[in-house]
Amino acid sequence: MNKLAGETSPYLQQHAHNPVHWYPWGEEALQKALQEDKPILVSIGYAACHWCHVMERESFEDEATARIMNEHFINIKIDREERPDLDHIYMDAVQAMTGAGGWPLNVFLTPDKRPFYGGTYFPPVKAYNRPSWKEVLLALAQAFKERRSDIEEQASNLTGHLSQSNQFGTLSASIVNIPREELFNREQCDTIFRNIMAQADKTWGGFGRAPKFPGTFTIQYLLRYHHSFDAPEALQQALLSLDKMLQGGMYDQLGGGFARYSTDDRWLAPHFEKMLYDNALLVDTLCEAWQLTRNPVYAQTIKDTLAFVEREMTDAQGGFYAALDADSEGEEGKFYTWSKAEVDAILGEKSPLFCEYYDVTEPGNWEGKNILWVQRPLSAFAAEKGLDAGALQEQLHASRQQLLAARATRVRPGLDDKVLLGWNALMIHAYAKAYAALGDPHYLDMAVRAMDFCWEHMRREGNEPAFYHTWKAGQGKHPAFLDDYAFLVRALILLQEVTGNQDWLSRARQLVELVIARFSDEAGSYFYYTTVGQRDVIVRKKEVYDGATPSGNAVMAANLWYLAIAFDNRHWDGRALDMLARLAQTVVRYPTSFGVWASTILQMVKGTRxxxxxxxxxxxxxxxxxxxxxxxxxxxxxxxxxxxxxxxxxxxxxxxxxxxxxxxxxxxxxxxxxxxxxxxxx
Incomplete structure (x- = not known):
């Protein structure tokens, strides 16, 4: 009865042999819920998610637990990266219910798809102040039978909340008609800067406390703010954040590339999954830091990160894979961590210096093992040891290569080899930006090859340049979402800038026209996340937060502004200003949640060259x-x-x-x- 075997998603494939009667999201499961009048359990995760694997091992592979799920619920598994539209809706519902979110996301729906209860990870026995998964299942099954009216009321309230969350950015027409110079001003930019610095960790970089995410949009704002207004404090915080990440365990000191986030304040211990989008956005930011400072460390990190992407996350046809898992052999971080004995055996007499530099010790610096990280910059360490910095750098490089070769013999983390349109567009942009910054024509070749892949393999049939969201094994699936198109337009714009080929810009204009026709809201201001005519979502959401990836609306506002100048389209720049003006007050107040918007406000104040x-x-x-x-x-x-x-x-x-x-x-x-x-x- 498990229906996942035919799915292309690596995450769904991971669950294809569970005793749970899983369905993919689709008409078969949704109609079955209506016909049998059963609640729906939607469980959402992704292939590189550590806690998703934990809950699978503990609960979804357990026969007794599966029997309860199969008897009382229609069980649907969703890859959040394949269906981010559904993930957004049901994550919002769970956050409204519990005040928190994350993955795995387990949410219970009425037979007509409305949420009434949910949470994230549930343990197999009561622990962590959480009920056991079996307790949750049995209690909800009983409530659905005995207190149906309460559940229907809760579902109606939550669905109303989801609809209401789209009602933002109200602004009177008289304000919208104010000239740009009066809508956006230096004071707003200064307040954004102050509000960012109020959250800045001035010791370890980044913003807020653990868990720490890269915060690339905020770092970019600080770089641009300094460039615009000569603000050394902004530059210092931006570079501190980058430097500490580059020295930390969140950056793979051997193989290049960044993990998704750090579990601690010091960037030492990541969740070890490597996502395509993080690496794209960090390369973008490092290119700006390089152009501003000419610090060779940034240039080298760009090269090493893109070498990792090409080596481990690039399809033979030119597209980029989605992610590498955190786990290997059922253990988080096993591929990336070391015992001191292993390092000693591989490096021999070179080991003591290497271990001191990278904090490798007998007891370990993380759960009895060692994550390689740098506590002092190389120049300071060399001076302390009385060594020539150049010679030390060469020795450490040679040692890293030895360890990298040894690591290559280990069991590798799982690869999520689906190709996502929006994430590919982010990486295409990163490669094009690396070409602009560093001048290596190979980076431009990689960008063009990947764009050609998207255009050839992810286009949907028909006269319009409409796209699929995901591709794997020769098969495109699911209509592309707003951020897919927004990121693709952004990448096309930059390809034109670095090649001087206006064909890329003409394609960008085509896609913007499609987005306006299919994604615009009723007011003609913002854009819905899903295309017109999509029937399997209970609400069309409008996403404006800049989270782990940019908001599609934020990127579309910047795209409209650019293309309005390129093609002298006054309607498009008016719409971009309208989108920005309606959110400006919120952006100024909460800039770390609206980093792309914040930079566009800065652009409005400084002007566009x-x-x-x-x-x-x-x-x-x-x-x-x-x-x-x-x-x-x-x-x-x-x-x-x-x-x-x-x-x-x-x-x-x-x-x-x-x-x-x-x-x-x-x-x-x-x-x-x-x-x-x-x-x-x-």
Whole structure:
């Protein structure tokens, strides 16, 4: 009776042999619940989730527990990465009920899909101040039979709450019509900065207490705020956050790449899963830090992280895989941790220095084992030991390579090899940005190859450029969501900037037109997460929080602003301003939850540099522009004037390559090199 064997999701495949009668989300399960008038148990997780594995071993593989589930419920398993729309809805419901959320997410629905009870991990016996999973199952089964009216009332209240949560951003028309200079001002940017710093950990970097997430959007705001207003404190906190992450166990000191978050304040102990999106967003941020500081550590980390992505998370056809598991051989972090005896045996006489530098000890620094991390920068450690920093760096590199080779013989963590459109777009953007910052053409090749993969394999049939959300084993599934399209447009915009090929920008415009047609809300301001006509969700949600990944609405606002300038579309820039103005007060108050929005407010205050490069040497000049740190720009380049692109019209001069700096299409005298534009970076 378990119906998951035919699914392509690695997470659902992990549960295909449970004695639970699992169904995938779909008509068969939903109709069965209505016909038998049974409550639905929806259990949501993802392939790299440690606690999902724990609950599976403890409860879903247990015959006695499965019998209770099968008798009283229609049981549905969902991969949150395949169906983030359902995850958003039912996570919101559980957070409203309990004040907390996470995965595994276990939520109970009426037969018509409305939530009435839920939680996250439940232990097999009562523990951690939580009831046992069996107790929960039996109590809810009894309540559904004996107190149905109470359950229906709770379901109605929660569904009403979900609908009400879409009612945000109210703003009077008179305010919307205020000029941009009055809607957005320096005081807002300063308040955002102060509110960020109020949450900043000034010792270990990051924001808030453990568990600590990377906070890339907040770090980017601080970098851009410093660049805009010469604020050393902002730069210091941004770089401290990056440096401590790079030195910590959250960063894989041997193989490159970042884990999802740290369980402690010091970035020592991660949950060891590696997600594609985190690595993309951290590369993005490190590129900006490199351009601003030219610190070679940032450049090297970009290279090492992208080498990891190419080595371990890239499909042979060019797409990028979703995640690597936290567990191997049933144990969290086993692949990544070391005993001192193992290190000594591999490194021999080099071991003492290596162990001191990376904090490898006999008792261990985490659960009796050692996570490699750096407590003192290499230069300080070398000075303390009286060693040449260059020689020390070479020795440590050689030792890391030995350990990496030894680690390669271990049982590897599971790979979630589905290809997600939005996460791929984030990584395409990261590769294109790495090419812009570091100039390595291989990064551009990787970005273009992945975009070609998405365009070839994830397009849905029909005349419109509509896409699937996920792809695996030659099969695309589920209509793409708002953030898929938003991130894809963002990646296309940057590909145009680094290649000078306007075809990418034309594709971006096509997709924006599709998003406006299929995702717009009734007021024509924000965008729903799901496409029009989708019937299996109880509410169409509008997501605006910048969480682990950016909000699709936040990215669409920035996309609309950019493309409005590129194509001289006044309606699009008006809509972008409307979206931003309606949320501005909330963004200023809670900037760490609205980091992408915060940067767009900063852009409105500082202005957008409109840059046009025209002439036979345009590609070289475009690369020189991209090498500079200019966070708020629209950049177009071409050999000749281009019809349909206002910035590229009437710019051509025979035999010359010229750079135009413009605002509202009014340009200062063109120059031959970017360095000639005085104060461009400010």
């Amino acid at each position: 409109e840059l046009a490069v025209v002439g036979p040497e345009y590609l070289a000049r475009v690369q020189e522009v991209n090498d500079c740190y200019i966070p708020f720009k629209v950049l177009l380049g071409a050999e000749k004037d281009q019809p349909g692109f206002p910035l590229l019209q009437q710019r051509e001069r025979a035999g010359e390559t010229l750079i135009y700096l413009c605002e509202n299409y009014h340009c200062i005298k063109p120059v031959n090199y970017i360095e000639e534009i005085i104060n461009l970076k400010k």
